[in-house]
Amino acid sequence: MNITDTIHYVGVNDRKKSLFEGLWPIPYGVSYNSYLIEDERIALVDTVDAAFFDRFLAKIRDAIGTRPIDYLVINHMEPDHSGSVKLLRAFYPDMAIVGNKQTLAMVNGYYGEAGNVIEVKDGDELALGRHILSFHLIPMVHWPETMATYSKTERVLFSGDAFGCFGALNGGVMDEGINTDVYWGEMERYYSCIVGKYGSPVQRALTKLSSLDIDVVCPTHGPVWKAEKARVASIYDRLSKYEAEEGVVVAYGSMYGNTEQLAETIAETLSEEGIRNIVMHNLSKSDQSYVLTDIFRYKGLVLGAPTYNGSIFPQMEALLSKLEMREVKNRVFACFGSFTWAGQAVKRLTAFAEKMKFDVAAEPVEMKQGMDANDRERAISLAKAVAGRLKNGRS
Ligand SMILES: Cc1cc2nc3c(=O)[nH]c(=O)nc-3n(C[C@H](O)[C@H](O)[C@H](O)COP(=O)(O)O)c2cc1C
Ligand SMILES: [Fe+2]
Ligand SMILES: [Fe+2]
Numbered sequence: 001m002n003i004t005d006t007i008h009y010v011g012v013n014d015r016k017k018s019l020f021e022g023l024w025p026i027p028y029g030v031s032y033n034s035y036l037i038e039d040e041r042i043a044l045v046d047t048v049d050a051a052f053f054d055r056f057l058a059k060i061r062d063a064i065g066t067r068p069i070d071y072l073v074i075n076h077m078e079p080d081h082s083g084s085v086k087l088l089r090a091f092y093p094d095m096a097i098v099g100n101k102q103t104l105a106m107v108n109g110y111y112g113e114a115g116n117v118i119e120v121k122d123g124d125e126l127a128l129g130r131h132i133l134s135f136h137l138i139p140m141v142h143w144p145e146t147m148a149t150y151s152k153t154e155r156v157l158f159s160g161d162a163f164g165c166f167g168a169l170n171g172g173v174m175d176e177g178i179n180t181d182v183y184w185g186e187m188e189r190y191y192s193c194i195v196g197k198y199g200s201p202v203q204r205a206l207t208k209l210s211s212l213d214i215d216v217v218c219p220t221h222g223p224v225w226k227a228e229k230a231r232v233a234s235i236y237d238r239l240s241k242y243e244a245e246e247g248v249v250v251a252y253g254s255m256y257g258n259t260e261q262l263a264e265t266i267a268e269t270l271s272e273e274g275i276r277n278i279v280m281h282n283l284s285k286s287d288q289s290y291v292l293t294d295i296f297r298y299k300g301l302v303l304g305a306p307t308y309n310g311s312i313f314p315q316m317e318a319l320l321s322k323l324e325m326r327e328v329k330n331r332v333f334a335c336f337g338s339f340t341w342a343g344q345a346v347k348r349l350t351a352f353a354e355k356m357k358f359d360v361a362a363e364p365v366e367m368k369q370g371m372d373a374n375d376r377e378r379a380i381s382l383a384k385a386v387a388g389r390l391k392n393g394r395s
Contacts, residue, residue: 001173003216003224004154006131008036010044010059012052013168020166024193024289028182029168032080033220035158036063037151040129041070043098045149045158046220050083057091068092071118071126073133074099075160076146077106081220086111098126100137102145122147136208138162140201142194148209155215162205163232164221165190175228183222185293187232190221191239192292196326202240206233239296242329246390247277248300251291252336253284253313259306259338261371262379266302266336269383275300275390283315292322300390301331301358302382303349304365307339312348320352332389333358334382336365343368361389 001009011033020026032048034056042064048056060069069092074082077099085107089095097107097117108114120126122137131153138146141162149158165187172178195202217225217232225232250267254260260282267278279294283305295301305316312320333353337345346366353360362385365378 003035003156003174003218006038007151007154007156007218008038008063009173009224010034010036010056010063011169011173012048012055012059014049014052015168021194024166024189025287026166028166028186030166031169031221033218033222033224034081035218036060036069037128037131037133038064039131042067043071043073043126043128043131043133044069044088045073045218046075046081046160047072047084047088049080050087053084053087056084057088069095071096071098071128073149073158074103074107075149075158076143076220077103077110078143078161079110082107082110085113089113100135100145100147103147106145136212138201138205138208140198141205142198148205150212150214152213155213156218157209157212157214157216158218159209159220161194161220162202163217163225163236164219165223167222169223173224175223175225178223180223180228184235187222187235188239188296189289189293191236192296192326193289196239196292196296196328199240199242199327199329202236206237206240242296244297244299244330245277246275246300246394247279247298248275248302248386248390249279249281249291249294249298250302250304251281251283251286251295251319252303253305253316254282255306255313258367258370259304259336262336262338262365262367262375263304265376265379266304266383269380270387273384273387273391275387283313283319288319288322291319292326295323295328295331299330299332299393300386302334302336302386304336305338305345305349307337307343307345310342310344312337312345316345317348320348324352324355328356331356331358332361332386334360334362334364334386336367336379336382338367338369340369359389361385
């Protein structure tokens with residue numbers, strides 16, 4: 001599998017893992033991408049999860065036979081990419097590990113590999129023969145040591161996790177030759193779950209990398225982007241600015257359906273008010289990775305939950321913590337909640353909105369026990385206020 005005549009794809013597909021990072025479902029699998037640059041000297045850019053080492057080594061040997069690997073460039077020292085470093089060193093003992101200072105310290109810390117390393121700084125170059133590689137630090141996308149490697153000879157950027165997505169590769173690697181439909185949603189979900197906290201570093205990386213003349217983007221997960229590279233960059237740009245389109249996510253917890261009735265009333269009213277994109281998530285059922293993705297996509301956020309053991313329904317607390325962690329910004333917000341004897345849910349949601357500096361469009365609706373006509377009216381006016389705020393933003 002060739003990206004260019006001299007750049008070979010030697011990555012692998014993982015269709016066994018259920019949860020990426022032990023957290024995020026990957027129904028379409030995931031790929032760990034690694035690239036071999038064949039020249040007078042041979043460089044490998046990143047490796048794969050150690051569980052796939054046999055296949056990885058076979059692919060390397062298919063591409064370069066018995067020639068040795070001279071350099072292993074580590075763009076991102078996270079075990080999904082660096083997991084094979086130690087094994088690879090056993091097969092290629094003379095291979096120099098190329099990385100920045102932080103990367104090399106981590107390689108030593110995780111794998112005890114400290115010898116035969118080449119430390120590179122931002123902007124440094126490494127000549128392989130025809131290819132000249134340059135190294136560009138893009139810290140916190142999404143680890144501190146992250147860098148991108150660029151071959152100006154072929155205008156190929158090896159971008160690390162930046163521009164990556166979930167979804168194994170089903171035969172083809174280059175976007176031009178495959179049906180990419182499945183990857184767009186998986187890219188938004190990957191971004192929201194993995195990179196979502198680091199909007200500002202992603203913006204800095206986009207600015208920095210925009211000075212390079214790039215034909216092909218080779219990320220560590222998902223397809224290699226050529227025809228669609230502008231679309232990929234625009235998705236990362238939009239998400240990292242927390243820019244959202246008109247629409248509302250109504251996410252709620254409910255054990256017995258009372259809080260859910262408020263959610264239904266709110267959604268129906270939003271629709272009557274002309275809001276077209278409405279996504280409802282019952283947090284006991286929806287996986288949070290999809291909830292996060294929809295929250296990154298839409299401008300309106302309405303959250304509701306019952307009070308539970310003097311606190312808020314646990315699945316809602318789990319979502320709030322994920323949103324706080326990602327510092328989600330610029331949302332039009334409203335909330336609702338329920339209780340039987342002493343309400344806490346609405347207090348927690350109100351404090352959350354304050355912390356997030358959201359634009360709160362309406363008074364919260366706090367419901368004691370079952371929904372009566374007054375609760376219903378308050379839910380309707382909450383929804384009208386949210387819809388009004390969103391429609392004000394129409395251009
Ligand atoms: C395990 C459990 C703990 C609860 N803890 C509280 C509580 O601390 N304070 C309170 O006012 N209500 C509490 N409730 C009552 C619920 O908030 C109330 O029944 C609410 O109407 C449930 O909404 P739902 O029908 O949407 O699940 C609790 C209910 C359950 C099942
Ligand atoms: Fe990563
Ligand atoms: Fe990764």
